[in-house]
Amino acid sequence: MFGIAESRGRGRARQTALTFAAVTILAAVTGCGALDPGASKASTDGRDPEKPQLTVSILPTTDLAPFWLAKDSGYFKDEGLDVESVIAASGQASLAKAISGEADISFSTYPPFFTASSTGAADMLLVADATSVNPKSNAIVAAPNSPVKTIYDLAGKKIAMTAKNTASDLLTRSVMQDHNVDYSTVKWVQIPLPNIAAALQQGQADAAYLPEPYITQAAQTVGAIPVIDINSGATQDFPLTGYGATRKWVRENPKSLAAFQRAMQRATHDAINDRARVEPLLVRFAKIDEDTAKLLTLPGYGSILDSRRLQRVPDLLLQLGAIEKPIDVNSMIAPQTRR
Known part of the structure; x- marks a missing residue:
């Protein structure tokens, strides 16, 4: 009798100990979230931006x-x-x-x-x-009354660009170089993109480098015509x-x-x-x-x-x-x- 009771007592004690251990482990795993309702996945996955x-x-x-x-x-x-x-x-x-x-x-x-x-x-x-660069997404354009009709007419002309040593300057020079046109004789005119179409119409520039949407806008407002697509030769893609x-x-x-x-x-x-x-x-x-x-x-x-x-x-x-x-x-x- 005493042996059976003792065995059952030890079993209940062991079960109680295991249950307590399980609860302790669960609390350790989930305790941060339970004790701090503000904790979130974002704060534990290492993704919190230093400067949000x-x-x-x-x-x-x-x-x-x-x-x-x-x-x-x-x-x-x-x-x-x-x-x-x-x-x-x-x-x-x-x-x-x-x-x-x-x-x-x-x-x-x-x-x-x-x-x-x-x-x-x-x-x-x-x-x-x-x-x-995509086909027709960037181009050198000119107004209908401009002396520039082809890439070969650009030598010695006034070409509008946004700033020296930017894409508008460098890609224009690269395309001219591909066609053996001397860009050293060009007079570069620095004009902000939104003002270039008007500058072409008023003769402040004979041609200009333009990206979209300015190509389409210049075509609609002043009838600007693409002289050459930048997506060619050394500047393709x-x-x-x-x-x-x-x-x-x-x-x-x-x-x-x-x-x-x-x-x-x-x-x-x-x-x-x-x-x-x-x-x-x-x-x-x-x-x-x-x-x-x-x-x-x-x-x-x-x-x-x-x-x-x-x-x-x-x-x-x-x-x-x-x-x-x-x-x-x-x-x-x-x-x-x-x-």
């Missing part, structure tokens, strides 16, 4: 469609980011905002990033791709625009950067696969009308940086004398995070 509020300097072009899509569809918000934008007059001006700290990330054509690095003006890293930040910012904000990259990858995928989502954003943010949004040619959108592809940019800069020594693109690419 970001400012991005941009240009009002069709290249920004994925960025606007990420803002409008809440993709940045999904990553814990509150992203605002400031408009710059040119790629160089956009870059300057990141260098000064007015912006965290800057959007620009690629040349200013490399020229800034080459001259020591700034230590910039590329953080995300944006666009490449050329890497055109991207996003950059200072090396210091990248080093101090790795989670914020990764969150920005993931949101942009998601938005870029959607922009590539659904033009219907892009056109209304161009009307709202690029300030173009619905007919223009339907007619214009979109650039080639991208988000992940490819060093082999991007190497074409500093190589062209070196060839045209815009930088004095070679640049290895790998040294300027920030860590890439994939969704």
